[in-house]
Amino acid sequence: MMQRPGIIERLIRFITESPAAVAAFVATLGVLAAPVVGLAADSGGASAVAYRDVPGIGSRNLVWIVAQLHLLLAGFVLGVPIFAWLCEIVGWKSGEKRYDKLAKEFTKLLSSAYSTTALFGGILLFILIGAYPKLMAYLSDIFFPSFMVYCALFLLETATLYMYWYGWDAMSEGRSKVFHLVLGFLLNVFAFFIMIIPNSWATFQASPVVIAEGSDMARAWAATWNPTWWPVNIHRLIANVVLGGYICGAYAGIRYLSARTPEEREHYDWMGYVGNFIGVFGLLPLPFAGYWLMREIYQYNQQMGITLMGGFLSWLFILQAMLIGVLFIGSNYYFWMGITHRIPGSELRYRKPILAMLIILLLCLGVWMTPHSLVASLEEARKMGGTHHPLLGVFGVMSAKMTVSNLMILVTFMSFIMYWRAGKEDTATWAKLANAVMGAVLIIAGIVVVVLGVWGYFVPAIVRINYFSTSQVLLVIFVMVTITPLTALLLKSAKTTTEMVWGKMPPRAGYSLVLNAIMVILLMTLMGYARSSSRVHWHVYGVMRDSSQYAFSPALGYAAALMAANTFMFCLIVAFIFWVATMGDKAKHTHGGNEKSGEGHGALPAMAGGSQTLDKQI
Amino acid sequence: MGGSLAKPVLLILAMYAFLKFVVPNLPGSAPLPSSLIFLYLMLTTTGIVVFKTLSRESKDAFFAPILNFLTGENIGAMSAARYGFLILFPLLVGWQTYGSTATSDAPPAENRTIHPAPPGEYTGLSNPVSKTPENIMQGKGFYAAFCSPCHGGKFDGKGPAARGFNPPPANFSDPTTIAMLQESYLFWRIKKGGVGLPIEGMPWKSAMPRWEVELPDEWIWKIIMGEYDGAHQSPRTWE
Numbered sequence: 001m002m003q004r005p006g007i008i009e010r011l012i013r014f015i016t017e018s019p020a021a022v023a024a025f026v027a028t029l030g031v032l033a034a035p036v037v038g039l040a041a042d043s044g045g046a047s048a049v050a051y052r053d054v055p056g057i058g059s060r061n062l063v064w065i066v067a068q069l070h071l072l073l074a075g076f077v078l079g080v081p082i083f084a085w086l087c088e089i090v091g092w093k094s095g096e097k098r099y100d101k102l103a104k105e106f107t108k109l110l111s112s113a114y115s116t117t118a119l120f121g122g123i124l125l126f127i128l129i130g131a132y133p134k135l136m137a138y139l140s141d142i143f144f145p146s147f148m149v150y151c152a153l154f155l156l157e158t159a160t161l162y163m164y165w166y167g168w169d170a171m172s173e174g175r176s177k178v179f180h181l182v183l184g185f186l187l188n189v190f191a192f193f194i195m196i197i198p199n200s201w202a203t204f205q206a207s208p209v210v211i212a213e214g215s216d217m218a219r220a221w222a223a224t225w226n227p228t229w230w231p232v233n234i235h236r237l238i239a240n241v242v243l244g245g246y247i248c249g250a251y252a253g254i255r256y257l258s259a260r261t262p263e264e265r266e267h268y269d270w271m272g273y274v275g276n277f278i279g280v281f282g283l284l285p286l287p288f289a290g291y292w293l294m295r296e297i298y299q300y301n302q303q304m305g306i307t308l309m310g311g312f313l314s315w316l317f318i319l320q321a322m323l324i325g326v327l328f329i330g331s332n333y334y335f336w337m338g339i340t341h342r343i344p345g346s347e348l349r350y351r352k353p354i355l356a357m358l359i360i361l362l363l364c365l366g367v368w369m370t371p372h373s374l375v376a377s378l379e380e381a382r383k384m385g386g387t388h389h390p391l392l393g394v395f396g397v398m399s400a401k402m403t404v405s406n407l408m409i410l411v412t413f414m415s416f417i418m419y420w421r422a423g424k425e426d427t428a429t430w431a432k433l434a435n436a437v438m439g440a441v442l443i444i445a446g447i448v449v450v451v452l453g454v455w456g457y458f459v460p461a462i463v464r465i466n467y468f469s470t471s472q473v474l475l476v477i478f479v480m481v482t483i484t485p486l487t488a489l490l491l492k493s494a495k496t497t498t499e500m501v502w503g504k505m506p507p508r509a510g511y512s513l514v515l516n517a518i519m520v521i522l523l524m525t526l527m528g529y530a531r532s533s534s535r536v537h538w539h540v541y542g543v544m545r546d547s548s549q550y551a552f553s554p555a556l557g558y559a560a561a562l563m564a565a566n567t568f569m570f571c572l573i574v575a576f577i578f579w580v581a582t583m584g585d586k587a588k589h590t591h592g593g594n595e596k597s598g599e600g601h602g603a604l605p606a607m608a609g610g611s612q613t614l615d616k617q618i
Numbered sequence: 619m620g621g622s623l624a625k626p627v628l629l630i631l632a633m634y635a636f637l638k639f640v641v642p643n644l645p646g647s648a649p650l651p652s653s654l655i656f657l658y659l660m661l662t663t664t665g666i667v668v669f670k671t672l673s674r675e676s677k678d679a680f681f682a683p684i685l686n687f688l689t690g691e692n693i694g695a696m697s698a699a700r701y702g703f704l705i706l707f708p709l710l711v712g713w714q715t716y717g718s719t720a721t722s723d724a725p726p727a728e729n730r731t732i733h734p735a736p737p738g739e740y741t742g743l744s745n746p747v748s749k750t751p752e753n754i755m756q757g758k759g760f761y762a763a764f765c766s767p768c769h770g771g772k773f774d775g776k777g778p779a780a781r782g783f784n785p786p787p788a789n790f791s792d793p794t795t796i797a798m799l800q801e802s803y804l805f806w807r808i809k810k811g812g813v814g815l816p817i818e819g820m821p822w823k824s825a826m827p828r829w830e831v832e833l834p835d836e837w838i839w840k841i842i843m844g845e846y847d848g849a850h851q852s853p854r855t856w857e
Contacts, residue, residue, distance in 0.1 A: 299856045301741060302735075302736065302741040302742075302800055302802065302803065303735045303736055303737070303738055303741045304735070306733055306734070306735040306736065306803070307735040310731075310732070310733030310734075310735075310798070311731055311733060311734050311735045312731050312734070314731070314733075329664065329668060333668050333672075336672050337672055340672050340673040341673070341674075347672070347673045347675070347676075351672075354669070354672065355669060358665055358668060358669055359665070362661050362662070362664070362665045365661055366657075366658055366661055369657055369661075370654065370657075372732070372794065373731075373732045374651050374653060374654055375651065375653040375727050376651035376653065376727060377651070377652075377724065377725065377726075377727050378724075378725040378726075379724075380649065380651040380652065381651075381784070381785065382784060383648055383649045384648040384649065384651070385648060385786050386784075386785040386786050387732065387785065388732075388792075388794070389647075389648060389650065389651075389654070390646055390647060390648050391641070391644060391646055391647040391648070392641075392650070392654070393792070393794055394793075394794060396794065397793075397794045397798060457793040457794075458793065459852075460797070460852030460853075460854075460855070461797060461798065461852070461853075461854040461855070462852075462854065462855050462856065506674065506677075508671060542738065
């Protein structure tokens with residue numbers, strides 16, 4: 001017998017089912033609060049209070065936690081619409097309902113997380129105004145015009161999301177579907193601008209451009225277009241896709257682990273695959289974007305560059321290498337498990353290539369994780385002649401790191417290609433030639449990447465950075481754009497020898513999806529701290545000094561503990577949001593029994609090596 | 619011990635032996651610190667676990683001997699080994715915990731920052747001395763007089779006084795030292811020396827003299843040019 005839901009449950013349901021309403025409420029609050037910020041700016045010297053502390057936790061820690069949670073939620077909320085919309089387009093163009101269903105499921109998670117993101121944004125704003133009034137007055141003075149634009153965009157985004165989510169079923173056919181797709185496009189456009197405007201505030205703090213003369217708009221525009229704005233925009237855009245993909249993968253992994261019916265297992269196995277694919281798809285260009293960002297930071301200010309890459313924050317990059325290493329291993333592990341479990345009988349055939357790729361990956365990771373200055377006891381350092389190892393010390397610099405990151409990207413790309421081709425037999429007459437070309441391209445590119453990496457030690461830094469590293473990246477991209485279409489053409493005429501079976505992955509596949517998501521979250525908390533700490537004792541680098549009691553960089557251990565706590569809290573919040581989001585599904589199942597969607601849970605996506613025959617059967 | 623487990627164990631032992639005994643004896647090498655050996659062994663172990671758990675068959679074959687050893691029945695003489703393991707394992711953990719927390723007279727591990735960030739006033743500087751052969755030669759002369767006793771006549775950090783220092787003087791011919799830095803960084807380090815290192819550079823472990831007391835700025839810039847030229851390196855630039 002069902003009980004009437006309590007007030008808390010009804011409230012939760014209201015928030016879940018009307019995220020846009022809550023977000024609109026928060027956005028309205030933001031608009032209303034904006035003049036307050038403006039007034040704070042106008043008050044100028046009238047406000048004698050520069051800082052207010054928060055007892056117990058401290059104002060800096062509170063801002064750190066709330067800002068990090070807001071950014072992580074925002075990353076998810078801005079990343080998911082990109083691939084949800086792409087999935088919807090694939091479903092619309094191919095006529096396969098399962099893509100549309102998947103896009104809707106992604107959007108369901110998005111709509112649930114949206115209001116929470118807005119709530120944390122509002123909380124962050126109030127804490128910043130309260131705890132750092134002088135800094136906020138200064139930033140408001142410069143950025144007031146963009147505050148207004150941001151609020152307007154937020155309202156547009158909210159309205160668009162409202163229509164996009166609630167209009168999904170109503171706009172599922174014909175011209176209304178096209179309108180729905182346009183809404184999805186607009187959602188992404190607004191989301192992009194919602195991301196880059198706050199980026200300008202944050203990057204201004206790191207690389208400020210301050211002009212003394214000109215109108216408010218001119219000052220705001222100059223401050224916005226600062227040297228690190230676009231590198232951060234691009235890096236964050238890609239990172240958001242990675243975060244969104246892996247979190248959706250983790251969601252699918254958990255649902256897979258708790259699935260009770262074969263249909264559920266098949267569906268969430270497939271969704272987990274798509275989540276991992278999206279995460280990997282974003283992960284491949286991410287190191288390039290990160291490299292560009294660091295280059296711009298270094299060029300902007302040598303002090304900041306060295307603080308990050310050679311100074312006390314350089315240890316963070318060793319941690320980063322470890323986290324990215326786990327992520328690469330986790331993503332490849334998931335691909336490889338897909339081959340051995342979803343394609344029966346393929347284990348023996350692919351065992352050797354998998355072993356070769358694993359060894360290359362581990363060797364690359366070994367190089368990437370080797371620091372320039374090693375952690376050594378006094379005795380060990382004496383034996384080495386310092387904290388640099390005379391032989392392995394060469395692994396500690398960018399030439400080596402860039403080389404192995406390119407190789408790891410190549411290996412991961414080839415894992416995907418292998419997965420794509422698994423269970424297929426080429427029938428095209430030109431297959432041999434195509435395979436030879438692909439093999440040659442891959443091997444030559446790999447060799448040239450290594451040669452450029454070694455050569456990079458013997459040329460001036462600017463040659464390595466501007467030409468060698470760029471060439472390495474271009475080579476990897478060349479491999480991708482050569483092998484992907486060739487493989488697609490080969491697979492068009494290929495014969496399916498072994499059908500892919502969904503829902504047969506072992507539980508550790510679900511756990512690896514969860515692990516990947518946690519690694520990405522940890523990475524974002526780590527790099528968020530690095531970016532923020534590179535300003536050291538400045539609120540606005542070189543312009544406004546931090547004179548609070550917290551004008552010091554916390555010890556790395558302390559920072560790591562807070563990053564871990566932030567990751568844990570974010571996971572709790574996401575778990576809560578997803579739990580609430582799926583409450584309705586559970587209720588439907590309870591009332592209506594196990595609904596069979598009949599939309600081909602077991603159908604195979606083309607990119608997953610699915611056969612058209614089976615698709616038709618389903 | 620099952621065959622499936624023997625290979626991984628042998629592989630880990632072989633890797634340990636390679637890192638501990640082979641790598642240090644390669645030409646120009648030195649013993650690896652335990653932190654690095656641990657890192658590489660962890661990677662090896664991760665690789666083994668990843669590969670062995672790819673399929674159900676290989677996973678079962680990999681874990682079967684372990685499970686059998688820990689929980690199997692009628693394991694004969696291995697039974698004594700099981701009890702020995704159950705007693706020794708907690709003792710090992712306890713010993714490790716004690717070892718890592720007990721007070722010791724051993725000096726702490728070194729994790730000093732080798733390249734601390736320079737003060738803001740030095741970051742935008744460029745070498746005001748024109749790069750002529752005469753100036754470079756003059757810089758090498760100054761280098762020979764003031765720097766080579768420690769940093770070596772061949773710019774390799776092996777001057778006659780080098781053996782007295784720990785950490786040793788920088789090896790400029792190593793492409794991972796001055797080639798990574800801008801000229802202004804060297805100007806700061808030469809001018810201010812070890813005592814001019816910022817707090818983040820602690821523990822201060824640099825015997826570099828504060829040359830601003832002895833040398834005019836122009837000489838320092840010339841020395842920098844001489845160093846780069848003599849070590850066959852180029853400074854980091856953005857153009």
